Amino acid sequence: MSYTAPVKDLLFAIEHLAQIDQVAQLPGFEDAGLDTAAAVLEECARFNQDVIAPLNRVGDEHPSSFQDGVVTTTEGFKQAYRQFTEGGWQGLQHPADFGGQGLPKTIGAACGEVLHGANLSFALCPLLTDGAIEALLIAGSDALKATYLEKLVSGEWTxxxxxxxxxxxxxxxxxxxxxxxxxxxxxxxxxxxxxxxxxxxxxxxxxxxxxxxxxxxxxxxxxxxxxxxxxxxxxxxxxxxxxxxxxxxxxxxxxxxxxxxxxxxxxxxxxxxxxxxxxxxxxRGLEYMFIMMNAARYGVGVQGIAVAERAYQQAVAYARERVQSRPVDGSSSASSTIVHHPDVRRMLMTMRSQIEACRAMASVAAAAYDAAHHHPDAQIAKDSAAFYEFLVPLVKGYSTEMSQEATSLGVQVHGGMGFIEETGAAQHYRDARILTIYEGTTAIQANDLVGRKTARDGGQMAKAVAARIEKTEGELLASGTPAAQAMARELARARAAFVEVVDFVATQTRSQPNAVFAGSVPYLMLSGMLVAGWQMARALLVAQQLSAKGQDVAFMQAKIATAHFYAEHILVRVHGLRDAVVLGGDSACALALDAF
Amino acid sequence: MSYTAPVKDLLFAIEHLAQIDQVAQLPGFEDAGLDTAAAVLEECARFNQDVIAPLNRVGDEHPSSFQDGVVTTTEGFKQAYRQFTEGGWQGLQHPADFGGQGLPKTIGAACGEVLHGANLSFALCPLLTDGAIEALLIAGSDALKATYLEKLVSGEWTxxxxxxxxxxxxxxxxxxxxxxxxxxxxxxxxxxxxxxxxxxxxxxxxxxxxxxxxxxxxxxxxxxxxxxxxxxxxxxxxxxxxxxxxxxxxxxxxxxxxxxxxxxxxxxxxxxxxxxxxxxxxxRGLEYMFIMMNAARYGVGVQGIAVAERAYQQAVAYARERVQSRPVDGSSSASSTIVHHPDVRRMLMTMRSQIEACRAMASVAAAAYDAAHHHPDAQIAKDSAAFYEFLVPLVKGYSTEMSQEATSLGVQVHGGMGFIEETGAAQHYRDARILTIYEGTTAIQANDLVGRKTARDGGQMAKAVAARIEKTEGELLASGTPAAQAMARELARARAAFVEVVDFVATQTRSQPNAVFAGSVPYLMLSGMLVAGWQMARALLVAQQLSAKGQDVAFMQAKIATAHFYAEHILVRVHGLRDAVVLGGDSACALALDAF
Incomplete structure (x- = not known):
């Protein structure tokens, strides 16, 4: 099954949601505007589609092997890795001083999605190298930097x-x-x-x-x-x-x-x-390790989006081809391709809408990272850093949990064929399963969200996000289309649930820690759904404007429909999560330990 | 990892929810009271724990193999199967006329859970034999019956x-x-x-x-x-x-x-x-096949409960043993076993409460099946048949979807170890993945629920179930304990959501079939959660009464805590599902087909 990098949607997020034009105003990023993003992403897509993606299945069928202390990777990996380093892909986001290209994370993270989508197993190697580079940049002595950084940035060493x-x-x-x-x-x-x-x-x-x-x-x-x-x-x-x-x-x-x-x-x-x-x-090792882990956590969130996208593409291809059963609306007396069936469409939309929402959230987070590290105004840099820090557990936690659902739906769309390994849908399902575990389980992300990101500042950053969401609701209401109205309604309801949970967390963590931490994962999922949904709301507004101007109408109409679906099928899930947090803290911990 | 058959909880459901005493009043089942159920289940537990369960891992590691038209099963399977037939386990629910034991489904299905929990792969063989027996009993000529039934009922042939x-x-x-x-x-x-x-x-x-x-x-x-x-x-x-x-x-x-x-x-x-x-x-083949498929669908639902139970047991064992991190409430300055951590408890309770709820629902369905086939009063038999028919898609659909979540949580509780095949947690996750697909995907179950079980009678059976649930709410309110009040509140809210959806389905299936069928799976999930939750509510009432009498207090208190959790963490999910059905029918099908 081939892979097509979602370049268009990545560029939509980069241009309209992450607002690359503003990133390109940061010192050092003057050349990193939309044109650069487009050029880099297209080259990235070509390379990964042609060279890396074809190794995904073979890597699953013929894993790395071990003998006498030596690990031999899947045939083709070594050669592909050489091409990867020769293309300079390892150095994309790293400083020019050490041979990198010094591109903003806003572009680098998008390329990361493409690499991970092509081949999750392969992409882990560069992801880990990124972490090592990060750690040395932050805390390494000049001697260590001189010895290791160039080789790591070039990818010669991992x-x-x-x-x-x-x-x-x-x-x-x-x-x-x-x-x-x-x-x-x-x-x-x-x-x-x-x-x-x-x-x-x-x-x-x-x-x-x-x-x-x-x-x-x-x-x-x-x-x-x-x-x-x-x-x-x-x-x-x-x-x-x-x-x-x-x-x-x-x-x-x-x-x-x-x-x-x-x-x-x-x-x-x-x-x-x-x-x-x-x-x-x-x-001070843990401190440094956390810096590099934070980068890796963001990267793992992107892995979730990437593998979900790949599963989606494969499910769509199958649904377009597989003929089975007549349409339920009687519109044809012949069996049709299953993409016509409402439940298959619901499954595909559940995948698609969450993928696009998480992608939008990750892109916005990347822009905040760039501002945090490069904005000349110290206050803006600080605020951006706080916003980014708030988003990291959501990008990691929600995108990876989402990837479990999406890859499972990918199997389900295939019916019995999905359970057969040769089909390849099951690989995505198996591959994705690690993502909620490594670089900190979802519970670890949720603890971070509760403790460092919410309770510590009394919910201030969370409330600031809620205020920004409310502003978007106003724009939706002003627009007044059915999709915008539905989104405004569900966003407002979800935001209210979020605020209630934030208040609960901010005020109760000290007095009833067990009850609050029992709700930490539901809180994370609620927050992720809301913040990702907010970005879909912003996307909807942009798409309406551009569609009205006749710009890429089919794409914009699809974005509107996808955002509308997200509002009515995904955002509505937050209320059960709210209940679980606010009502369920005690009942989560009520069973006697020896009764399990 | 060993397996312990959940005999106590199965007997609780059989005695108090399925009400075996009433089953034992049906003609032909005079000897099939609680004592029989207990004796059969204990023998069943012993056999499956000792003989069948140990083959579960080895079967995964050394699957059946094929060469030159011949299939060789995993070493040990053939011998175990002989013991299975010698023990008469294949004939448990089949007529004495053909060498079976003629036990009610209320007992047989409980034994089925134990067999499936011990070894899903092994248990499929008897499950399919059951289907063949069913088909021949219903539609086979006397000659076919004479030639095949005894051999199938004994298990000599499959x-x-x-x-x-x-x-x-x-x-x-x-x-x-x-x-x-x-x-x-x-x-x-x-x-x-x-x-x-x-x-x-x-x-x-x-x-x-x-x-x-x-x-x-x-x-x-x-x-x-x-x-x-x-x-x-x-x-x-x-x-x-x-x-x-x-x-x-x-x-x-x-x-x-x-x-x-x-x-x-x-x-x-x-x-x-x-x-x-x-x-x-x-x-008329399809008609006969559906009869046998209905039995198999119920059986697959039980598989979901069984594999979830096995994953739960393994997760609990690991959580009791694995030491990691200090308690969030500061109650100890040393690292503790992870079963102390609120999020681990939430995960285990999410597994446990849904397993018990689905088990209770399956047990009640089995009793309805027995009444449908054996009650001397034609009206009661007919009503029981309709009730059973309504429950089959919920037992199949909800229990198997639940098993995906439960086995995934089983992996998650293990952290990184869960991703390592040797641990065994991943096997349950992989094994369970087929359950929402075979014998009719969840969407096929949901179509059945929408079409034959709801739209056809204008929602009458569904409303009758809602009325019975309302009655249970009254009993909960009368009891007045905090757990009962919480359950009454959430049951009432969930029932209201259910009735709204049933009305939508009953009135709109003809006029907007695409919108209704786009919501079919959310409707199924909502119904399953509600009906299973209703059984947990009944269980809670019984447990309160027995606990007050000093009967098996630890078990009864655990049941109360588990039901309470179900109300606040699982039942609350129905509202998002309601929204998806009632609001989201159009947005599910709005994306242009060529835009996927």
Whole structure:
């Protein structure tokens, strides 16, 4: 099944919702306007459709394999990765100082969707490299930057994040890997890390592991964790590769999905200690790791949108082709393609509308990131940062939960054929299943939303978002079309539910934490649906204006219909979520623990 | 991961909700009271826990295999199947005249849940045999009954349902397999059938295929389809096996789940024609097939409950054992088992409460089936039949959709470990995915609910159910406890939503069929949640009474807490579904077909 990058919809979001023209006014982004976005995205689409997407199925059928410490990726991956690096795709968002293209996230994230849509397993490798680059940029010494950044930005070397240990998953305070300080300022690391994506592979000549570990004598808990660079091969002063470091892959996992991407168990220090280089200061590792994790969380949200889009495209293709049963309205006495059947249309619209809504939300978040990092006005930068921070758990949490529903519907549209692996619909369903888990489960995102993003500021940022939504409702009402009216009505109802929940969270987290945290995931889902729906409302307004001007009318009418559907089928789900949060906190925790 | 049959909860439903005492007053079921139910279920639990459940994982890891027309099932399956037949488990619900035990469905269906919970793949074989028995009982000639029924009821031979062809899935009007009438009253069949569960295997010496085909000259469409028995081996007059019939397995599928159960492509008549025997009359095949399919649909609903229960047990075990993070309420400064965390509890309760609710609904439906078939009062039998018929799409549709959510949550509770196949949580997720597809997709169930079960009688049966629910609300209010009040409130709100939707469906199906059918699945989900919730409300009332009497207090308190949770977290979902049906019919079908 081929993949067509949704360039048009990405550019619609970039132009009209993320407002690339404003991004292009930020210092350093002068050349990054709509034309650049379009040119980059079209090239990106061509490359990924032609080179990366065809490897998606074969990667599932012939996963990475492990033997004697060596991981061999699926045939074709190594060659494709070389083309990826040669095209400069790894450096898209990274600074020109280190060989990158220095494009805004508003463009880079859109390219990310295309890469992930083409091949989730393949795309994980660059995603992790992005994280390593981010960490070094923020906290690496000049020496570390000089040694590693260019190679990472070019993609010649790849990066990993080594957080998890058997006893330490969501709870990093339990990390036990230890680092012993050596003469000359280096460290030796000892320990076992699990679930390391692309922790070992054959696509690049070196792998730069970013590793959480405890220096001897460090405080217990999260305040005693440091971050280290541990390269697979040590790097000589002239930049050439030196000795093999004492970090070894002992096995890879047999997984439900994303099978082509090797998930490694790494053993550090079995032969005397793995040489590590401290990133930043001792005991501040978690702080740095969170910075890089935040980027990765956003990226995983985009993965959700991407795999849902791919599942949607495949479902549409099947629904257009499969002939089965007569139309329920009696409009034909012959069996028709199933895309005519109302329930199939409802399923496809459920996928489509949420994909477009999440894409719009992610695009707006990316623009906020760019403003946060580049706006010359400190207050605007600060506000943008707060807005972005509020959006990250929604982009990660809601888009990935959405991807489970969308890929499941993708299977369902195929009927019995969807359950047969050869069809390929099931792969998306299996691949997507990791997205609500890694880089922080949905509950971890929801804890972040409740704690750091809502309770901490007493719900101020959440209320500010609600106020902006209310403004959009006014514009919808002023427009007065049936679709706009329906959207205004459902947006207002959903916003009211949101405000009620925000008040509950802001005022009750201290006094009844169990009840509030029992509602954290419903709160996240409610918020995600609302904020994504708000972007669909903005899209609807734009589409109405452009359609009235005769601009790309079919596309604009489709956008209006899709937004209308979102209002009446997706936004309406928030009320049950509101009830669950506001009414259900006690009943969620009422069952005696030994009664489960 | 071991499996413990939920005998206690099954008996609670059988005793207090299905009211086995009333079933035991039906002619022929005099000995089938609570004591019998308990004795049979306990024996059933023992057998399935010890013999069948341990084969679940191995069947996933080493699926049935195909070579040269021969299917070899997973090692251990053949031996276990022999024990299954020796124990008389196939004949549980079938007439004593043919060697069965003649137990009511109220007991048989509970045993079914245990068998399916132990091993979904294994249990499919007996499930399909049940269907074949049902069809022969209803429409088979005395000769067919004499030849096949005893062997099927004992399980010595197994049965299959041959409906699907490559071009004919949900739409059986497109069946092309043809039957040519022969001298002596037999037929010769020619054609290809796909997706035939246990269409070929090595567990029994003969396989009795029930096959839909067209007799030459039959009318087009569904009115020209006949039903045939096509045995793998012809049967001699003395009952011994004769020549190999001309039906051959040409391949089996590579599936997402239920991998141990072979899904066959069967070729009929490549060597001169497969000998077939007409069941009932020509051209009435679909009618008979629907009878047997209705039994199978109920059975698939029970599969949903069963696999969800198994996923729940595994998730609970992991949550009790896995230590990660401190409690959010600050009650401990040490990391605790994750079952303490509110979101994990919410997930487990979401699984548990829906499992218990669906189980209660299925049990009540089984009792209605028994009354429909055995009650001496014709009016009561007729009413019970109508009630059962109304419940079948809910048991099938809602329980199986629920199983997708529950098994997904089962993965989620495991975090990263859930994505690793060795853990086993992913198997339930994969296995469950077929349940909303086979024996009629959720949309097919929903069409049945809209068309035959609601629009046809103008919503009368649905309204009668609503009236019974209202009565339960009165009892809840009279009880006055917080849990009962919460349940009464949410039940009343949900019932109002249901009545609104029923009115919409009953009045608009003719005038705006597309809008109504676009809401068919939300209507089904709403109805299932409500009716299952109603049974949880009844359970709550019983549990309050028994708890007050000091009877099994821990169990009863758990039931109350679980029902309370269901009211505030599950029943509240119906309002979004109501909105989708009543508001969203037009927007579901508004997108131009070429815009997808």
């Amino acid at each position: 990066g990993t994040m080594n957080l998890t240990e058997p006893q330490a998953g969501s709870d990093l305070s339990l990390v036990r890997t230890r680092a012993e300080s050596q003469k000359g300022g280096t460290y030796k690391l000892f320990g076992t890390k699990i679930f390391i994506t692309y922790g070992e592979h054959d696509m690049a000549e070196n792998i730069v592991h970013l590793v959480l570990a405890r220096v001897a004598g460090a405080p217990e808990g999260v305040k005693g964790i440091s971050l280290f660079v541990v390269p697979k091969f040590l790097v000589n002063p002239d930049g050439s590769l030196g000795a093999r470091n004492d970090v070894h892959c002992v096995s890879i996992e047999h997984k439900l999905g994303i099978k082509a991407s090797p998930t490694a168990v790494l053993q550090f220090g079995d032969q005397g200690g793995a040489v590590g280089y401290l990133v930043g200061e001792e005991n | 049965g299959t349902m041959n409906l699907t062809e490559p071009q004919a899935g949900s739409d059986l009007s497109l069946v092309r397999t043809r039957a040519e009438s022969q001298k002596g009253g037999t037929y010769k069949l020619f054609g290809t059938k796909i997706f035939i569960t246990y269409g070929e295997h090595d567990m029994a010496e003969n396989i009795v295929h029930l096959v839909l085909a067209r007799v030459a000259g039959a009318p087009e469409g569904v009115k020209g389809i006949s039903l045939f028995v096509v045995p793998k081996f012809l049967v001699n007059p003395d009952g011994s096996l004769g020549a190999r019939n001309d039906v051959h397995c040409v391949s089996i599928e590579h599936k997402l789940g239920i991998k141990a159960s072979p899904t066959a492509v069967l070729q009929f008549g490549d060597q001169g024609g497969a000998v077939g025997y007409l069941v009932g009359e020509e051209n």
